[in-house]
Structures are given as structure tokens and as C-alpha cells.
Amino acid sequence: MPDNAAAADPAPLSVDHGAPLPAPAATRLAVIGAGPVGLTLALFAARLWPEASITVFDARPPSLDVSADPRTLALSLGSIQLLQRLQAWPAAQAQPIVQVHVSQAPPTLTGVPIRPELTIRALDEGVPQLGAVLRYGQVVAPLQQAWMQECEAAPSRCQLRLGTPVAAVKPMAGGAVEVDAGIAEPFDLAVIAEGGVFADQPRKSLARDYRQTAWVGSVELEVSGRPTDDPPGTAYERFTRHGPVALLPLPREAADAPNLRRAALVWCVPSDDDPVAPLDDHQRGVVLSTLLPEGAGRLRALGPLKRFTLGLNAERTLVQGRQVRIGNAAQTLHPVAGQGLNLGLRDAFTLVSGLSGAPSLDAALRRVEWSRAPDRWSMIAATDFLARSFTWQLPGLAALRGLGIAALQAMPPVKSALARQMMFGRR
Numbered sequence: 001m002p003d004n005a006a007a008a009d010p011a012p013l014s015v016d017h018g019a020p021l022p023a024p025a026a027t028r029l030a031v032i033g034a035g036p037v038g039l040t041l042a043l044f045a046a047r048l049w050p051e052a053s054i055t056v057f058d059a060r061p062p063s064l065d066v067s068a069d070p071r072t073l074a075l076s077l078g079s080i081q082l083l084q085r086l087q088a089w090p091a092a093q094a095q096p097i098v099q100v101h102v103s104q105a106p107p108t109l110t111g112v113p114i115r116p117e118l119t120i121r122a123l124d125e126g127v128p129q130l131g132a133v134l135r136y137g138q139v140v141a142p143l144q145q146a147w148m149q150e151c152e153a154a155p156s157r158c159q160l161r162l163g164t165p166v167a168a169v170k171p172m173a174g175g176a177v178e179v180d181a182g183i184a185e186p187f188d189l190a191v192i193a194e195g196g197v198f199a200d201q202p203r204k205s206l207a208r209d210y211r212q213t214a215w216v217g218s219v220e221l222e223v224s225g226r227p228t229d230d231p232p233g234t235a236y237e238r239f240t241r242h243g244p245v246a247l248l249p250l251p252r253e254a255a256d257a258p259n260l261r262r263a264a265l266v267w268c269v270p271s272d273d274d275p276v277a278p279l280d281d282h283q284r285g286v287v288l289s290t291l292l293p294e295g296a297g298r299l300r301a302l303g304p305l306k307r308f309t310l311g312l313n314a315e316r317t318l319v320q321g322r323q324v325r326i327g328n329a330a331q332t333l334h335p336v337a338g339q340g341l342n343l344g345l346r347d348a349f350t351l352v353s354g355l356s357g358a359p360s361l362d363a364a365l366r367r368v369e370w371s372r373a374p375d376r377w378s379m380i381a382a383t384d385f386l387a388r389s390f391t392w393q394l395p396g397l398a399a400l401r402g403l404g405i406a407a408l409q410a411m412p413p414v415k416s417a418l419a420r421q422m423m424f425g426r427r
Contacts, residue, residue: 039147076130216267
């Protein structure tokens with residue numbers, strides 16, 4: 001599977017590293033959070049703004065091995081392209097997603113001769129892959145290494161300050177901001193990219209507890225070798241009466257049998273009447289087996305599960321003076337569409353490109369806010385609607401959802417438009 005998919009996007013995001021742009025009015029930039037979104041922003045800024053000074057702060061200790069973080073991430077093709085342009089895409093460690101299968105578990109459409117299933121294939125969209133799956137540490141480690149190389153090459157303008165939590169960011173006279181990380185320092189712009197999970201976040205201006213829990217872990221599946229098996233690299237979204245169940249394909253291991261597949265699991269259920277919590281591991285496996293689509297294969301093993309509270313936590317505006325929030329610091333979403341990190345990476349790219357060469361920083365920030373609004377709010381609205389729909393006790397709602405899935409499958413142009421938005425965001 002080729003990993004360089006930049007040419008597949010008819011309107012690719014482009015960064016010409018050979019032609020640096022003038023630095024924006026902000027020449028002193030503070031990036032708070034050395035996760036994938038913060039590091040991506042810092043790298044783009046360093047390479048596009050050769051005269052700017054950029055400092056990345058993070059509370060994690062310098063001795064922490066970020067590559068060991070086992071959390072699973074799904075990146076869209078657009079996100080892969082961004083990381084490729086930064087030469088920080090670990091293609092050898094990633095599992096390409098070549099197909100997405102969306103379906104609804106029965107009972108759903110009694111007496112109606114249609115199948116509530118939707119299949120999006122990379123081949124049909126003219127791209128080598130729709131996205132990829134890999135571990136959080138596998139994404140962050142090459143980004144951090146690339147940023148450390150920037151710091152070594154230009155120590156006077158690029159810094160990485162690990163083990164340095166930021167206590168506060170406050171406005172100063174003249175439009176600057178003061179970053180308090182033990183010693184208060186002035187910057188022209190502070191970008192907050194430190195997100196965290198919903199349960200640990202202070203509530204933002206738009207907050208909603210879905211009263212849902214995500215059980216997260218990994219599974220082993222055994223396929224039969226029959227034509228009904230889905231191809232390797234298939235991701236699944238299965239709507240059940242309790243909530244969505246997602247499987248993300250993981251890379252094979254050397255000792256795996258040919259018919260064995262591995263996948264990351266996200267199993268969403270109501271928090272108030274959690275059907276998973278009282279079960280032991282064997283019982284959870286039995287229940288999960290009844291929820292998976294036939295093409296996924298037979299559940300052979302279910303690993304340990306961890307649970308997380310789900311909710312929406314979003315700022316109404318990204319920009320407050322000379323402070324900008326991006327990624328999970330701006331919007332924490334339900335995982336039903338797997339788009340949180342992808343949205344954050346687009347935040348980072350748009351901010352850097354939107355400020356490049358801008359004579360007025362404040363005017364440019366307002367333009368960035370407006371340019372991000374369609375992509376950002378359409379994704380917030382879509383995930384919020386889907387998440388809340390599982391709490392609605394309306395007769396026939398499941399049937400309507402199934403009809404909607406079947407209708408998308410029957411309308412290739414609409415299905416293709418949906419696939420493009422999931423790959424590249426709304427433009």
C-alpha cells in the first residue's frame with residue numbers, strides 16, 4: 001500500500017518548504033502542549049516563519065518515553081498528508097484503512113427489504129487509503145524528534161521546555177500575552193493545544209455530558225477465508241441500541257496466523273445503565289460477538305478494557321485576544337466519527353498558513369476564526385447529533401437511522417462527498 005497519498009487529493013493542502021513566508025506580526029510564539037497538535041503547529045511555524053521565535057511548553061517530564069503511549073489514534077488521509085509534509089509520518093508503523101463499513105445491528109427494519117449498511121472504499125474514491133491507525137506514541141515521537149532537531153539547529157529561536165507546566169496565560173498592554181510557567185514571560189501570541197479527556201477538563205462555554213461511557217481496548221478476530229470476509233484494513237462503525245461500537249484495524253504482528261486480525265475497540269454504552277460494567281471478561285466477549293458485523297470475523301480474544309466518560313466540551317470562539325485554542329483545547333468531541341485529532345491538525349495548519357505574511361495579527365486571527373468555522377461547527381454538530389440520538393426514546397428512531405445509512409449507500413455522489421469530508425474536512 002503506497003503511503004504517499006498527497007497527489008490523490010484534488011485540492012491538497014500545500015506547504016512549500018523551499019519558499020519561507022514573511023513572519024506574521026507575531027514574532028514571539030508560545031505553544032502550550034507538546035502533543036501531536038501543538039508539535040505540528042510549532043513545526044509548521046518554524047519552517048514557514050524563519051524569523052519567528054517559538055517556545056513549546058509541556059508539563060510532562062523530559063524523561064518520559066512518549067513513544068510508549070499505547071492509546072490508539074485514527075488519522076484521516078488529510079492528516080497523513082500534513083505529517084508527510086513535515087517528514088514526520090511513520091508509514092512503516094501505520095495500518096492503512098482501505099475501507100470503512102458502517103451498519104446498524106438488528107432489529108432495525110422489520111418487513112423492509114433493505115440492508116442498513118454503508119461501505120466506503122478507498123478504491124472508489126481514487127485514493128490509496130482513507131486514513132490510517134497507529135498508537136499515540138508512534139505519532140508523537142517522530143514529531144517531538146523533529147522539533148528537537150529544529151531546536152538544535154536554531155537554539156536562539158526554537159525551544160522545547162518539557163517539565164514546565166503553564167499556570168496561566170494573561171493579556172498584557174499593547175496586545176501581547178504573558179505566559180506564567182514559573183517565570184512570567186511576554187509573547188505576541190499564545191496557542192493553547194493542551195487538551196486532555198472530557199472528564200478532566202474544566203467546562204467550556206458549550207458543554208454537554210452525554211451520560212455515555214466508552215469502553216476501550218483491543219480484540220483479536222478470526223476470519224474464515226470466505227468471500228463474505230471484509231478485506232484487511234477495514235474499519236467498522238456499528239450502531240446498536242445502546243450506542244456505537246467501532247473497530248479500527250491494527251497492524252499484524254510477526255507471529256500472527258494468516259487468518260488472524262487485530263483491532264482497537266471503542267464500545268459506547270449508557271453510563272446510568274451500563275450493560276458492560278457488571279460483566280466479566282468472558283461475558284463481555286460473548287455480548288460483543290453478537291454486536292459485530294459478519295464480515296469482521298469471529299471474536300477470538302478480548303483484551304482488558306478501560307472506560308472513559310464521553311461528552312462535548314467546546315469553545316464558541318477559538319480566539320480571545322492574543323490567545324488561540326486548537327485541538328482538544330478548543331473542542332472535545334464524541335468519538336463516534338473519530339475526527340477529534342484530525343480537526344485539531346487542521347486547526348494548526350490553518351492558523352499557521354492564515355497568519356503567514358499578515359501585516360495585522362489581530363485581523364488575521366479574525367480571518368482564521370471565520371475560515372475554521374464551517375469545518376469545525378459542521379463536525380461538532382454532526383457528532384453531537386449522533387451522540388444524543390442514542391439517548392432519545394422515540395419510536396422508529398432506529399429504523400430511520402437504518403434508512404439513512406441505506407440511502408447513503410444508494411447515492412454514490414453523496415457517499416463520495418461524505419468520504420471526502422471525512423478525509424479532508426469541510427473546505
